[in-house]
């Protein structure tokens with residue numbers, strides 16, 4: 100859990116737990132609002148969303164829950180690795196002072212550093228929720244669907260929303276970069 104502030108992790112977890120206990124049951128359905136304008140990241144977000152929805156539907160079936168949670172963790176790790184690699188590539192490609200790339204460089208770097216750190220935190224939160232559920236299924240199973248829904252929305256809406264602006268700016272300012280970040 101390198102680089103993750105324990106207090107931040109605890110507050111993030113307790114927010115998930117509180118929203119779950121309030122019964123904030125949201126049905127996850129893909130819509131254009133979730134699109135970040137990058138085809139393969141959109142496919143991965145949609146797949147994560149479907150896997151979270153399948154966990155919610157498993158509804159107390161512990162035999163189904165374990166493989167689903169392992170699948171979700173594997174997909175989340177692969178997704179964060181891919182998205183982080185894309186963001187690092189954007190930072191590297193826009194760090195030159197070329198006029199056409201100034202806007203991307205200015206808007207990208209501060210947000211991207213924050214975003215990369217958030218991926219570590221999101222994975223740690225996911226890992227902790229999964230471990231708690233699998234170690235004490237009867238107590239945790241009822242809230243895992245809501246907690247994962249909240250976890251996904253936090254990632255896709257709160258943190259990934261600015262990626263859409265970033266990709267639109269790249270398309271406008273330096274479209275040749277898009278080919279390097281697929």
Ligand SMILES: [Fe+2]
Nearest residue numbers: 182214258259
């Ligand atoms: Fe992200």
Ligand SMILES: [Fe+2]
Nearest residue numbers: 144182254259
């Ligand atoms: Fe993402």
